[in-house]
Amino acid sequence: MARARIVDPEEGPRSKRGAILVAAVERFGEDGYENTKWSEVADRVGIGQTALYHYFESKAHCLLTIMRLELQRSHDQFVEATKDETEPVEELRAAVRTAFAVTEQEIRQMRILQANMSLLATPRKSKREETERVAARQLVQMVERDWTNLLMRGMSKGAYPVRDAHTLGLAVLGMIVSVWRWYRPSGAIPLSEISEMIEGCVVRMVAE
Amino acid sequence: MARARIVDPEEGPRSKRGAILVAAVERFGEDGYENTKWSEVADRVGIGQTALYHYFESKAHCLLTIMRLELQRSHDQFVEATKDETEPVEELRAAVRTAFAVTEQEIRQMRILQANMSLLATPRKSKREETERVAARQLVQMVERDWTNLLMRGMSKGAYPVRDAHTLGLAVLGMIVSVWRWYRPSGAIPLSEISEMIEGCVVRMVAE
DNA sequence: AAGCAACCTGAGTTCAGTTCAGTTTGACTG
DNA sequence: CAGTCAAACTGAACTGAACTCAGGTTGCTT
Structure with a gap:
C-alpha cells in the first residue's frame, strides 16, 4: 500500500x-x-x-502540510479498498470499513483535519502555505468525488435508488468524519463497534 | 416561541x-x-x-457566548418542534426539519459553533470564559440527550429497530450539523432540498 | 582540507489581544 | 437644576507568541 x-x-x-x-x-x-x-x-x-x-514557513504551513498528507492518505486508502469490489453494496461497506481502519496517529490526523477544515476556505498570504492549501482543497474535492462516483456507480447499476449523488455523498462523508470530533481511544465504545454501526447506517441510507 | x-x-x-x-x-x-x-x-x-x-472579557468570551446562545436556541427549537408529536417517525421527521428551519443569521451561528466546537474541550483560564464554556458543554450534552431520548422512545415503542441509541444519535446529529460546514445560501442546492434529503436519510438510518 | 549546502541559534521585531488609568455620558436624586 | 453615580467609553502602554535577521556550526563531497 x-x-x-x-x-x-x-x-x-x-x-x-x-x-x-x-x-x-x-x-x-x-x-x-x-x-x-x-x-x-x-x-x-x-x-x-x-x-x-x-x-516550515510558519506554524500554519506545518498544519496545512499535516492536513494535506492526511487527505492524501484518506484518498489513497479509499481507492485501495474499493478497487477490487464489483458488487455495489459490498463496495460501499468496504469504503466505510476502511475509513475506520486507522492507527492512533491517523486518528489524531483526522481530528486535526476536521477541527481545522475551515482553514482551507480562505487564501493564504505566503506562497508555500497557499500551495499546501490549494493541494488540500483539491484532495477534499477528490475524496468527495470518490464517494459521489461510488454512489453513482451503484445507482446506475440499479443497486441503490437514484438520488442526488453529490448531496448524499456529502451526507455520508459528513457522518463518517463527524466521529473524529468525539471519538477517543480511551472511550467506552470500541471503534470496531462504531464502524459497524456507521456501516449499517450508510447501507440503509444509500441502498434502501 | x-x-x-x-x-x-x-x-x-x-x-x-x-x-x-x-x-x-x-x-x-x-x-x-x-x-x-x-x-x-x-x-x-x-x-x-x-x-x-x-x-466581554476577551474575544474568546464573545465567541463562547455566541456558541452558548446558538446551542440554547437549537435545544429550545428541538423541544418546541417535538413536544406535540406522538408518532415516532413523525417526531423524527419534525426534529430533522426544525434543524434546517433557520435564518441566515442562525446559519452563521451554526457555522461558528461547528468550526469552533473543539474550544469547548479544554478549560479556560478566566472565570467568565469558563462559565460560558461549561454552560455550552452542558448544552451540547443536552442536545445529544434530546436525540438519544427521541431514539429510545421510538425503539421502546417498537417503531425503530433496537440499536445503541447514543451512538446512533451522535451519528444522526453529526450528519445534520456537517451540512453547516459546506452549505452556503448562495449555493446551487436550496436548503429545502438538503433538508428533505437528510430527513429521508435519517428515517432510513433509524427506522429501518 | 576546502567548499558548501543543510542545519541551527540568540537577539530583536511585529502585531493582535489585552490592561491601565483615567474621562465622558446621561439618568436619577434631593 | 446642581450633584451623584454607574454605565459607557478612550488613548497609551503592555504582553506574549509567531516570526525575522544576521550570522554560526556541522558534516558530506571532491
Missing part, C-alpha cells in the same frame, strides 16, 4: 522534518492547534524555535 | 452588547474566528477596541 507517510524517505538523513510533523500531530491532535505553542513542538523535537523555520 | 435571542432585552438602553454579538456573528461567520480581528468588530459597531472589554 503506497500510503502518504508523515516521514518522507526523500529527506536528508539529518533532516528533522518528519520528527517535527510527528510531534506536531501529537500536540495539535491532543491539545488543538491554537492551544499548542509552536515552541512546544520545537522543545519536543529538541531544537530551538527558529530551527522550525528551516523546515 | 421562547428562543434565545442574540439581543437580550434585559440590557440597558445604551448597551451595545447586542450590536457587538450581531457584528461578531457576521464577521466570525463569514471570515472565521481566527481570521477576524477583534478590532474589526469594534469598528463595525462604531466603538474603540477597548470598549469591547466593557461587555
Whole structure:
C-alpha cells in the first residue's frame, strides 16, 4: 500500500522534518492547534524555535502540510479498498470499513483535519502555505468525488435508488468524519463497534 | 416561541452588547474566528477596541457566548418542534426539519459553533470564559440527550429497530450539523432540498 | 582540507489581544 | 437644576507568541 507517510524517505538523513510533523500531530491532535505553542513542538523535537523555520514557513504551513498528507492518505486508502469490489453494496461497506481502519496517529490526523477544515476556505498570504492549501482543497474535492462516483456507480447499476449523488455523498462523508470530533481511544465504545454501526447506517441510507 | 435571542432585552438602553454579538456573528461567520480581528468588530459597531472589554472579557468570551446562545436556541427549537408529536417517525421527521428551519443569521451561528466546537474541550483560564464554556458543554450534552431520548422512545415503542441509541444519535446529529460546514445560501442546492434529503436519510438510518 | 549546502541559534521585531488609568455620558436624586 | 453615580467609553502602554535577521556550526563531497 503506497500510503502518504508523515516521514518522507526523500529527506536528508539529518533532516528533522518528519520528527517535527510527528510531534506536531501529537500536540495539535491532543491539545488543538491554537492551544499548542509552536515552541512546544520545537522543545519536543529538541531544537530551538527558529530551527522550525528551516523546515516550515510558519506554524500554519506545518498544519496545512499535516492536513494535506492526511487527505492524501484518506484518498489513497479509499481507492485501495474499493478497487477490487464489483458488487455495489459490498463496495460501499468496504469504503466505510476502511475509513475506520486507522492507527492512533491517523486518528489524531483526522481530528486535526476536521477541527481545522475551515482553514482551507480562505487564501493564504505566503506562497508555500497557499500551495499546501490549494493541494488540500483539491484532495477534499477528490475524496468527495470518490464517494459521489461510488454512489453513482451503484445507482446506475440499479443497486441503490437514484438520488442526488453529490448531496448524499456529502451526507455520508459528513457522518463518517463527524466521529473524529468525539471519538477517543480511551472511550467506552470500541471503534470496531462504531464502524459497524456507521456501516449499517450508510447501507440503509444509500441502498434502501 | 421562547428562543434565545442574540439581543437580550434585559440590557440597558445604551448597551451595545447586542450590536457587538450581531457584528461578531457576521464577521466570525463569514471570515472565521481566527481570521477576524477583534478590532474589526469594534469598528463595525462604531466603538474603540477597548470598549469591547466593557461587555466581554476577551474575544474568546464573545465567541463562547455566541456558541452558548446558538446551542440554547437549537435545544429550545428541538423541544418546541417535538413536544406535540406522538408518532415516532413523525417526531423524527419534525426534529430533522426544525434543524434546517433557520435564518441566515442562525446559519452563521451554526457555522461558528461547528468550526469552533473543539474550544469547548479544554478549560479556560478566566472565570467568565469558563462559565460560558461549561454552560455550552452542558448544552451540547443536552442536545445529544434530546436525540438519544427521541431514539429510545421510538425503539421502546417498537417503531425503530433496537440499536445503541447514543451512538446512533451522535451519528444522526453529526450528519445534520456537517451540512453547516459546506452549505452556503448562495449555493446551487436550496436548503429545502438538503433538508428533505437528510430527513429521508435519517428515517432510513433509524427506522429501518 | 576546502567548499558548501543543510542545519541551527540568540537577539530583536511585529502585531493582535489585552490592561491601565483615567474621562465622558446621561439618568436619577434631593 | 446642581450633584451623584454607574454605565459607557478612550488613548497609551503592555504582553506574549509567531516570526525575522544576521550570522554560526556541522558534516558530506571532491
